[in-house]
Amino acid sequence: MTAEHDEHVIEAIGRSRIVIRGGEVVEVGEARIKECPLAKKMALPVPEITKDAVKANIENRIRAWGMCTPKRDVLDTRTFVGFGASEILSFGLDAGLIDAVVLACDGAGTVVVTKPALVQGIGGRMSGLVSTTPYAEVIQRIEENGGVVIDKGHARLNQVAGVERARELGYKKIAVTVALPRDAETIRNLYPDTIIFGVHVTGLTASEAETFAATADLMTSCASKTVREIIGRKALMQAGVAIPIFVLTKKAKEIVIEKLHQGDEQVLIKTTKLPALGDQQPDPLV
Template sequence: MPDTDEHIIEAIGRSRIVIRNGEVVEVGEAIITDCPLAKRFACPVPEISTEAVRKNIEHRMKAFGMCTPDREVLDTREFVGFGASELLSFGMKAGMIDAAVLACDGAGTVVVTDPAMVQGIGGRMSGLVRTTPYPSVMDRIEEGGGIVLDRETAAMDPAAGVALAEEQGYRKIAVTVALPEDAVVIREAHPDAFIVAVHVTGMTRDGAAAVAAAADLVTACASGTVREVAGPRALVQAGVSVPVYAMTERGKDLIIEKIRRSGEQVLVKPTRLPVTGGREPEPLV
C-alpha cells in the first residue's frame, strides 16, 4: 500500500471530491444543480448537494471498490445507451476498435483490450484527476490482458497511453480525453487515433472548439459551449438531454453501427443539429 493513499475525482456536476485512506474527506460544491443522468444512478442523486454527492461516491466505493484496492474492473452492463464506455466497448466487440486507452482509479492510464474491462473501468468512473497506484488493481487489469502505463506512480497521460498501444502493435486505438490540449496533441502525434472527449462540463469556448476539431466523438455533459460549438458541426447526435456528438465519419459509423445492431426502436430523422429538448442539466456551463 502506498504511503500517500489519495484520489481526486470530479463527479456529478464537477464536484471536486477527495478520497483519502478509503474515506471521502472532501466534497466541493458542484457547478450545476440538476442532472437527468444523476437521477438514474444506482445510488440516485435527485438534487445535487454535497451530502447527496458524498452518499453516491460512498456507494460506489462499497458497490465495486472505486478508489480502493478492491476495485472491480469487469462489467457487461450498459449504464447509458450512448455513453463513452458503452460505445467503445461495443466498438471493440464489433471489431472497429482493438485497444482503448482509459484512466482507471488505482492504476492511472491503462491500455485495455477486453470489452468487459472497457465497461468495467469506464462505465462507473467519473473525471479522474489524480490517483494512487494499487498493485492489486493493476494486477487485475494485467491478468485480464490490459497494460498499465506506469505501475510506480499511476500516472495519467493519454498521449503516452496511445503511444504505448501503438508500440504493442495495436492499430485501431481509441482514447478518452478530458483536456482539450490532450485531444490536440494526440491528433497531431497519432492521426489515426479514435478520440473521445469526455468530462467537458465547464469547458471554455476555445476548449470546446479544440475538442470539436480534434475528437471523433464529443460527449456534451452539462457544457453549454460544447452544445453551441460542436453541436452545429456534428454529423450525428445521439441522445437529447445529454447528447453525444459524432464529429467525424468514424464517429458517425460507430454510433450508426451500434444502432444497427441494437434491438431497440430508434427514430432517424434528417435535421439541423443540435437538437435540444427533454430534461437537460441545469444550468449549462
C-alpha cells in the same frame, strides 16, 4: 502504503471536486450545477446536487464496487447508458472496429485495454479522474484481463503516452478518452488515425470547445453549454437528447451506426439541424 499517499481526486456529479483517502470520502467541493438528468438515474440517485447527496453517492460507489480502493471491480458487461463513452468503445472493440482503447482507471492510471468487459468495467461508472494512487491488486486484475498499465509505480494519467504505448504494442485502430483539449490536439497531430472521444467537459471554455471540435471524433456533452453550442452545430450525428453524444467524423459515425444495426432497440431516425435538445437538460449549463 502510508495514508497520506493513498489519495484519489475525482470530479463528479456537476464537477464537484471529491477527495478519497483510505476508502473514505474526506472532501466534497461545491458543484457547478444544481440538477442533472443522468444523476437522477444513478444507482443511488442524486435528485438535487448537494454536498451531502454527492458524498452519499460516492460512498455507495465505494461500497458497491470498490471505487478508489484495492477492491475495485474492473469487469462489467452491463449497459449503464445507451450511448455512453464506455458503451460505444466497448462495442467498437467487440465489433472489431477498434482494437485497443486507452482510458483512465482509479488505482492504475492510464491503461491500454482490448477486452470489451474491461472497458465497461473501468469506464462505465467512472467519473472524471484527476489523480490517483496505484494499487497492486487493481493493476493485477487489469493485467490478468489483458490490459496494460503504463505507469505501475505512480499511476500517472497521460493519454498521449497511453496512445504511444498502444502503438508500440502493435495496435492500429486505437481509441482514447481525453479530458484535456491540449491532449486531443497533441494526439491528433502525432497520431492522426486515433479515434478521440472527448469526456468530462463540464465548464469547457469556448476556445477549448473549438479545439475539441477540430480534433475529436466523438464528444460527450456533460453539462457543457459550449459543447452544445459549438460542437453540437458541427456534429454529423447526435446520440441521446438529455446528455447528448456528438459524433464529429465519418469513422465515428460508422461505429455508432453499426451499434444501432446490431442492437434490438427501437430507433427514431430523422434528419434535422443539431443540436437537438429536449427539456431535461442539466441545470444550469456551464
